[in-house]
Amino acid sequence: MFPKIMNDNNFYTPDGSNKERNPNLSDEDHYNDGLQFAQRERLPRAAGLACLFFPLAAEMVSKPMAGGWWILLVLWTFVWPHLAWQLASRSSDPLASETHNIKVDAILAGIWVALTGINLMPSLALVMMVFITTMGAGGPRLCLVAVFLTLVSCLATLQLTGIAFAPVSPPLTIWLTVPVLLIYPLLFSWVNYRAAIRMEDSRRRLQVMSIRDGMTGVYNRRHWETLLRDEFDNCRRHQRVATLLLIDVDHFKTINDTCGHDVGDEAIVAITRHLQLSLRGSDVIGRFGGDEFAVIMGGTSSESAIAAMTRVHDRLATFRLTSAPNLALHISVGVAPLTEEMAQYREWLKAADLALYKAKRAGRNRTEVAA
Structure with a gap:
């Protein structure tokens, strides 16, 4: 009749971290966390790359470039965001898959920095997107990896294509890049704000569940x-x-x-x-x-x-x-x-x-x- 002494190790401690940081998470929880992570990246990637199409296209018009580069630009800015989502959502480990997608973003950003001749405004927008995305997704470690990949892909593309260095941005390119610089940070912040609100609601529910009896509420x-x-x-x-x-x-x-x-x-x-x-x-x-x-x-x-x-x-x-x-x-x-x-x-x-x-x-x- 007398209640036994409790063992706190038997009780669940809520933790919003993923399985890599918390091995106590179940496979299902790890999968769901990764899927939510991929969903957060989907909208900023799609909107940011769609806006980037116009300043990059303006730079390509000013430089005689083969039609294959135009096809690559269209595929990257309009098709890749949805392909990245499909790859992550269909993966058995969405977190790892989306992390790979972010690294691909960094590599492609370096390629397009080089193809613009390291033109100031488009390059600034591309590097900004890489910094914001990787710092928000994985912190300094992922950010450093992404910067390295961007730098290597940029140098390799410059070496292979022989594109001349042209840092000065014409007025049209500047005006077409400004929306990217404004929209992407705001959109990324809004998506992560919504995610933070959902996490806080989940934390509160878990806190109530951890101290209350599910049937009676006492x-x-x-x-x-x-x-x-x-x-x-x-x-x-x-x-x-x-x-x-x-x-x-x-x-x-x-x-x-x-x-x-x-x-x-x-x-x-x-x-x-x-x-x-x-x-x-x-x-x-x-x-x-x-x-x-x-x-x-x-x-x-x-x-x-x-x-x-x-x-x-x-x-x-x-x-x-x-x-x-x-x-x-x-x-x-x-x-x-x-x-x-x-x-x-x-x-x-x-x-x-x-x-x-x-x-x-x-x-x-x-x-x-x-x-």
Whole structure:
């Protein structure tokens, strides 16, 4: 009957990191994180490259270039973003696939920097996109790798094509590049802002799940016992009175066996609601699992706690479940006031457990106080 000491290693700790940084993530979680990562990169890549088409095309018009380069430009700016998404979304490891796509972006950016003759404005836009994307996606390490790939591909393209160095941008190229410099950072920031909001919402939901019982909404055993330890320390430090209750639903196994687990679940929820209606908002209710509840009543004497439990007994005496109108619910309660002899909170919990055992041995459907 007495709850066993918890092992915190058995409880889930929410973490939004991917599997490379958190090996405790499941394969499914790692896949979903990678897919979301690829989705975040999709829109900025598509919009940024589409805008880049125009200043790059303006530079190509000013230089007599073979038709194959035009085909490459169209494929890169309008087809590659969607191909990259397909490669990542269809991969068994979207995170790794999208990281490879980002490296391809860096290589292609270097090629087009070279093909423009390292023209200032288009080159600035390309390098900016590489820096922003890689720093946001993988931090300094990925950024350094991407810069290296961009530099190598640029030098290799210059060597192979023999394109002359032409850094000065004509007015048309400048005006066509300005939208890229404005739109891409804003779009990238907006996409990542939305992702941050979703992550924060998920973190909050996980935080609630980590401290609340999923069925009843009251505190789960792990968090409730933490609150009990804190209450014990505060009461000892400030000489405050407090009372601890352990509550057990009478013959709960019989209810499950004869009426079904759906009725048993409804009974658990009903007991929770009656406790919430009868106790103060400051009283801390927890569910230990199964049919056991526990309540910390700070600043409350054992007499007041017994009076509160009497109200619960009275409410249950006339209450019937909608799915089992012939079933009467009863609870046994153990009450343990905090005493000076208790050296640690588990002694307090043990006293309440002994009082609960006393109530069960005396016939159940009653409240007993620790001796």
